[in-house]
């Protein structure tokens with residue numbers, strides 16, 4: 312590393328080391344909190360941005376884990392300050408955490424900007440926290456290291472492997488179909504999520520933390536360490552130690568994330584059989600770093616690189632198994648001939664150097680390239696008269712027989728209408744129906760909720776039909792599965808063609824050809840367009856109104872337009 316900073320070049324020196332009245336007041340207030348001058352003046356001030364809360368089961372251990380980070384910072388000669396930030400526990404936050412990812416990003420950016428911070432350890436991992444933390448940090452561009460919350464331990468019920476999210480839906484459908492009793496359901500409720508930590512499936516959390524490691528923002532191998540493992544606090548302590556060195560070296564995000572590292576992350580998403588949410592988040596994260604990423608890059612990567620990671624929902628194992636198999640370094644080593652190994656990382660070494668010697672210890676969990684988990688690609692990007700700006704499907708988690716399908720649409724305008732009527736005996740629905748939900752996109756949802764795995768009608772479940780083609784402008788939880796067409800863009804709420812579809816229209820899905828169309832004559836579509844009126848706004852005030860006005864569509868990452876671009880924000884004046 313060529314750049315070494317001196318103490319008077321630290322950002323925090325502007326607050327603490329000047330010889331004016333303000334710096335006197337800053338030091339005075341530091342001492343008011345019980346810190347000796349020598350503890351914080353002339354040392355890198357490191358923010359521990361902690362997204363812990365008691366309504367975030369995946370992060371509940373981070374309250375204590377910050378102590379390990381603190382130890383590492385002090386050991387390396389830094390000054391730790393813990394700053395709580397918005398906690399986005401995926402399952403608790405309504406209507407959806409996606410409504411708040413950008414708010415967390417704003418909070419992180421402005422916390423780092425407005426306070427005397429030289430570098431930060433970002434503590435998170437539940438779905439939206441990873442992109443939220445990193446998007447804010449990329450825009451602020453001071454050194455950061457990501458400390459992943461770690462997955463929860465493997466679950467098991469009556470001898471059967473139980474994964475968070477994936478089996479929630481499976482058991483619920485079994486209960487609705489009369490194949491599981493109420494007592495059994497209550498039993499599994501208490502057993503399936505057995506420790507703190509993020510979902511142990513390859514849902515959005517594990518996908519995003521794996522991508523973060525691929526992008527070079529974690530310590531090598533950090534992602535798959537289970538939250539409850541003793542290695543986790545040791546990793547956290549090392550994060551604290553490393554960030555101090557990164558501050559002295561001025562190793563900021565813009566020197567780590569590159570077009571090559573983003574390409575690596577896309578390739579790894581395919582091999583993970585990762586969550587479709589990654590498509591949105593990675594586009595948004597890259598854009599914050601000024602890197603343009605199109606949906607087509609995901610489609611191309613998934614055609615090239617098969618699903619190798621044999622974890623639910625695409626496979627049969629869980630994150631703890633992935634850890635024992637060698638974790639992400641083992642996967643990266645396996646993919647090494649299709650990655651750019653010169654990509655930089657926060658370790659100060661190239662990606663290639665950080666994975667040198669990494670081995671896979673279980674070829675069932677991380678499959679070799681010639682024996683993938685499935686022949687089906689992790690993602691396919693569809694286009695057609697229903698989705699001119701693209702839609703996403705996860706063939707690896709879909710039913711093969713439905714990937715080329717023509718069926719009659721049954722359309723619901725919003726989620727409430729769908730859930731109230733899905734079991735209506737009068738509903739004309741069968742195994743060939745294309746079930747459609749609209750009004751569930753970024754603006755329409757609002758916040759593009761994870762409603763995309765539309766519920767299967769009870770009537771079909773009772774007949775043993777567990778999957779039909781489902782389509783929406785919503786997202787889908789990465790832990791879910793089914794033949795679900797997602798992220799239809801532009802969404803119906805802003806007048807995308809999905810708004811013009813009617814119950815009874817024929818819909819054609821052709822995944823091999825990457826097509827998604829409705830068989831409606833253009834003249835008829837024009838008539839429907841002329842008669843269409845935009846639905847009213849959800850919010851008259853507040854954050855929701857700002858969200859509605861500024862959120863971009865799914866293919867652009869759902870960031871706010873004013874956060875994606877523009878000139879650098881000035882540093883605050885310190886008077």
Ligand code: FES
Nearest residue numbers: 369401437510516
């Ligand atoms: Fe937090 Fe799945 S709910 S990671």
Ligand code: MG
Nearest residue numbers: 514515788789
């Ligand atoms: Mg999730």
